[in-house]
Amino acid sequence: LVPAFQFDVNVHGFVQLFHVFVEDVNCETILHHEFFSLKSTASEEEHALVFSVPILEPLPPAYFVRVVSDRWLHSESVM
Numbered sequence: 001l002v003p004a005f006q007f008d009v010n011v012h013g014f015v016q017l018f019h020v021f022v023e024d025v026n027c028e029t030i031l032h033h034e035f036f037s038l039k040s041t042a043s044e045e046e047h048a049l050v051f052s053v054p055i056l057e058p059l060p061p062a063y064f065v066r067v068v069s070d071r072w073l074h075s076e077s078v079m
Contacts, residue, residue, distance in 0.1 A: 001036070001067065004077065007043035014040045017070035022053050025060045036067070 007016070015037050022032035031053040038047070053063065069075035 001047045001049065003038060003043055007038070007040050009040050012040070019066075019068045019070060020049060021066040021068070022051065023064045023066060024056070025062050025064070027064060027066075029056075031063065035070075 018036045018038065020032075020034050020036050021030050023030055032051050034049070034051065036047070036049065065079045067077050067079075
């Protein structure tokens, strides 16, 4: 994960919380969820998350990772 915004401690505080969801190809089933905290000191670094998801039959062609801000409306990204 790489933040796509300029982190400003006066606006954002020292930590921003995000929800990370892994969804099936139809975005109907949440396969995984976790919190991610972005600290101001590491806001310009690349972050890696490691997780496991169940293998469903039939095997879906893709999974979607959705990152949603815990504090800001309409602030989400889907990969």
